[in-house]
Amino acid sequence: MPGVNMIVCCKEVPDPEAPPASFKVDPANKKVIPAPDVKHLIGQYDEFAMEAALRIKDQVGGKITALSLGRGFVMDVIKKTLSVGGDELILLDDAAFEQCDTCATAQALAMAIKKIGEYDLIFCGRQDSDWGYMQIPLGIAEILEIPAIHIAKKVEVTDGKARIERVAGDITEVIEVGLPALVTVTSELGNLRYPALKGIMAAAKKKPTVWGPADIGLDASQIGAMCLCKTVSLFQPVKESKCEIIEADSPAEAAVKLALRLREEKLI
Amino acid sequence: MAEYEGVLIYGELINGSLAGITTELLGCGRNLADELKESLSCLLTSDTVGEASKEAIAFGADKVYVIEDPLLKEYQPDSHMQVLEKLIKETSPRIVLTGHTPTGADLAPRLAFRLGVASATDCIELSVDPETKFLLATRPVYGGLAQATYTCELRPNVASVRTKTQATLERDDSRKGEIIPQKAEIDASKVRTKIVETVKEEAGEGVKLEDAVVIVSGGRGMGGPEPFKTVLKEVADIFSKGGIPAAVGASRPPADNHWVPEALHIGLTGKIVAPDIYFAIAISGASQHIAGMSGSKTIIAINKDPEANIFNEARFGIVAKYEDSVPALTEKLKELLG
Numbered sequence: 001m002p003g004v005n006m007i008v009c010c011k012e013v014p015d016p017e018a019p020p021a022s023f024k025v026d027p028a029n030k031k032v033i034p035a036p037d038v039k040h041l042i043g044q045y046d047e048f049a050m051e052a053a054l055r056i057k058d059q060v061g062g063k064i065t066a067l068s069l070g071r072g073f074v075m076d077v078i079k080k081t082l083s084v085g086g087d088e089l090i091l092l093d094d095a096a097f098e099q100c101d102t103c104a105t106a107q108a109l110a111m112a113i114k115k116i117g118e119y120d121l122i123f124c125g126r127q128d129s130d131w132g133y134m135q136i137p138l139g140i141a142e143i144l145e146i147p148a149i150h151i152a153k154k155v156e157v158t159d160g161k162a163r164i165e166r167v168a169g170d171i172t173e174v175i176e177v178g179l180p181a182l183v184t185v186t187s188e189l190g191n192l193r194y195p196a197l198k199g200i201m202a203a204a205k206k207k208p209t210v211w212g213p214a215d216i217g218l219d220a221s222q223i224g225a226m227c228l229c230k231t232v233s234l235f236q237p238v239k240e241s242k243c244e245i246i247e248a249d250s251p252a253e254a255a256v257k258l259a260l261r262l263r264e265e266k267l268i
Numbered sequence: 269m270a271e272y273e274g275v276l277i278y279g280e281l282i283n284g285s286l287a288g289i290t291t292e293l294l295g296c297g298r299n300l301a302d303e304l305k306e307s308l309s310c311l312l313t314s315d316t317v318g319e320a321s322k323e324a325i326a327f328g329a330d331k332v333y334v335i336e337d338p339l340l341k342e343y344q345p346d347s348h349m350q351v352l353e354k355l356i357k358e359t360s361p362r363i364v365l366t367g368h369t370p371t372g373a374d375l376a377p378r379l380a381f382r383l384g385v386a387s388a389t390d391c392i393e394l395s396v397d398p399e400t401k402f403l404l405a406t407r408p409v410y411g412g413l414a415q416a417t418y419t420c421e422l423r424p425n426v427a428s429v430r431t432k433t434q435a436t437l438e439r440d441d442s443r444k445g446e447i448i449p450q451k452a453e454i455d456a457s458k459v460r461t462k463i464v465e466t467v468k469e470e471a472g473e474g475v476k477l478e479d480a481v482v483i484v485s486g487g488r489g490m491g492g493p494e495p496f497k498t499v500l501k502e503v504a505d506i507f508s509k510g511g512i513p514a515a516v517g518a519s520r521p522p523a524d525n526h527w528v529p530e531a532l533h534i535g536l537t538g539k540i541v542a543p544d545i546y547f548a549i550a551i552s553g554a555s556q557h558i559a560g561m562s563g564s565k566t567i568i569a570i571n572k573d574p575e576a577n578i579f580n581e582a583r584f585g586i587v588a589k590y591e592d593s594v595p596a597l598t599e600k601l602k603e604l605l606g
Contacts, residue, residue, distance in 0.1 A: 103381075132389075132409060132411070139380075147460035173465070229386035244583065255586060255597035258597060261584060
C-alpha cells in the first residue's frame with residue numbers, strides 16, 4: 001500500500017494541570033473560564049493520538065491531516081501538529097461553531113472528514129482534557145459508519161488492515177479491523193515526540209486551511225438544532241470537609257500523632 | 269410513536285456473576301424506576317448467562333432480558349450494539365444506563381448517536397425531572413473542578429455511570445421478577461472487528477485494588493519503583509496482616525514511568541476506587557487522579573508541598589517528605605494494629 005492516509009482530530013484546551021484556582025466557574029453562562037495566564041495546549045490524549053499516527057507514518061509512510069474545531073486558535077499551540085510531523089492542518093474556526101455541543105461537534109467533524117474525502121485511519125484522543133466527554137470520537141465513527149476501536153495503546157497497519165491493542169481494564173485485546181477505521185488513543189501509547197527544529201521551521205511556513213460551516217456543507221443556522229444535549233446547570237460542588245494538618249516538631253512525630261488520631265476517630 | 273416506559277440497565281458479567289457496576293446500576297435504576305413508578309429491566313448478554321439473571325432480580329430488577337450467543341461472549345461493539353439496539357426498539361425504555369467501564373463507556377455514546385439522541389458519560393448522579401420525566405445526569409467536568417447536569421429532550425435518555433458512585437441494594441433472593449430469554453439474531457457480517465488475542469495483565473500478587481479496604485498510594489514524589497515495593501507495601505502489609513484487605517496503588521506518573529504495573533494506576537484513565545482509607549503519599553493531587561479516588565471514605569495525604577492540591581481533598585494531612593514521615597507512621601501503625 002502506498003502509505004496510510006490519516007486524520008488526527010485534536011482540540012486546543014486550557015492546561016488541565018493548571019491550579020484549580022485559575023479556573024472560574026460561571027454558573028449563569030454555564031462556562032468554565034480559565035484565567036488569562038493559563039496556557040493553551042493540545043489535549044493530552046489528542047497528543048497521544050498524534051503520536052500514534054506519526055509512528056505509522058514512520059513505519060509505512062503516509063499522510064497526516066490534523067483537524068480541529070474551535071474558535072480563536074493559538075497558532076503556536078495548534079501548529080504543533082505540523083511541527084511534529086503532520087502534513088496538513090485544517091481548522092474549523094468560526095463563531096458559529098462556538099455553540100456546538102458534543103452532538104453538533106461530532107457532526108461538524110464528520111462533515112469535515114467527508115470533505116477531506118480519502119482516509120484510512122482517523123485518530124482521536126480517548127477523551128477531551130477539559131470537559132472529559134469521551135463520546136465525540138465514537139459519534140464520528142457512527143456518523144461515518146466506520147468501525148471504531150476505543151482506547152488503544154498500540155496501532156499498526158499491515159496488509160491494508162489495522163492491528164490494535166485495546167485496553168479493557170486489566171485485559172489487553174488485540175483487535176484486527178479493516179480500513180477505514182477510527183481509533184481512540186490512551187496514555188499508554190506514549191508521549192508525543194518533541195518537534196525537531198526543522199519541523200518547527202517548516203510548520204512556521206505552512207498556513208492552516210480554515211473552514212467555516214459553509215465550507216463543510218453546513219448551514220450555520222442548523223447548528224442549534226443539531227445540539228441535542230442541554231446543559232441544565234454548571235456548579236462547583238461544595239467541599240464538605242477541611243483537611244486537618246497534623247503538626248509536630250518533626251515529621252516523624254507528626255506521623256505518630258496521625259496514627260493516634262486515626263485510632264481516636266476509630267478509623268483504624 | 270412508541271410509548272417510552274421504564275429504565276433499562278445494560279448489565280455486565282464477570283466470571284458468570286454480575287459485575288459490581290451492574291449491581292450499582294440496579295440500585296440507582298431501582299430508585300429512578302420507583303420515582304417514575306415504572307419498571308426496571310436489565311439486559312444480560314454472554315454465551316451463557318446462567319444464575320446471574322436471578323442475581324439481577326435479587327439486586328432490584330423487575331425484568332431480566334437474557335440474550336445468549338457465542339458472539340456475545342467477548343465484548344465486540346458491533347455484536348453487542350445489535351442486540352442492545354434491537355431490544356431498545358422492541359421495549360422502548362425511557363432511560364438506558366450503562367457503566368462507565370471499558371464496555372459501557374464504549375457502548376453508550378455509540379448507542380446514542382445511532383438512535384439520534386445525546387448521551388451523558390461518566391455520570392456520578394442521576395435523577396428524573398418530576399415534570400418532564402427526562403433524565404438529569406450530573407457529571408464532573410474539568411477533572412472535578414465543577415459539575416454539570418445535562419438532559420436530552422429526546423428519548424430514550426442514555427447515560428454511562430461511573431463505578432462506585434451508586435449505592436447497591438441489599439441482595440434479596442426472595443424478590444420476584446421475570447426472566448425473559450430473547451433471541452440474539454446477530455448479523456455476523458456486520459461485526460467489523462475481530463479479537464485475535466486477549467492478554468491479561470499481571471495484576472501482581474495480593475488484593476485487587478477494587479476490593480481493597482485500605483489503599484496506600486504513591487505518586488511522582490516516590491522517585492522510583494523501589495519505595496512502592498518496600499515503604500508503601502509495608503504499610504499495606506500491616507493492614508493485610510490484621511485481616512483488612514489492603515493494596516498498594518499509584519497515580520499516573522509512576523505508571524507512565526513503569527515504576528509500577530498499569531494495573532496499579534488509580535485515576536480517571538486507570539482504576540476508580542473507593543476504599544475506607546486512602547493514603548495518598550507524595551501525590552500532588554492532579555484532577556485526573558482525584559477522579560479515581562475521591563469516593564474514598566477517609567483520605568490521608570502526606571506531601572512535602574503545603575500547597576499541593578491533595579490537601580484540598582484529604583481529611584488528614586502531614587506536610588513532610590515521605591522518607592521522614594512514613595517509617596514512623598509504619599512503626600506506630602504496627603504497634604496499634606499488631
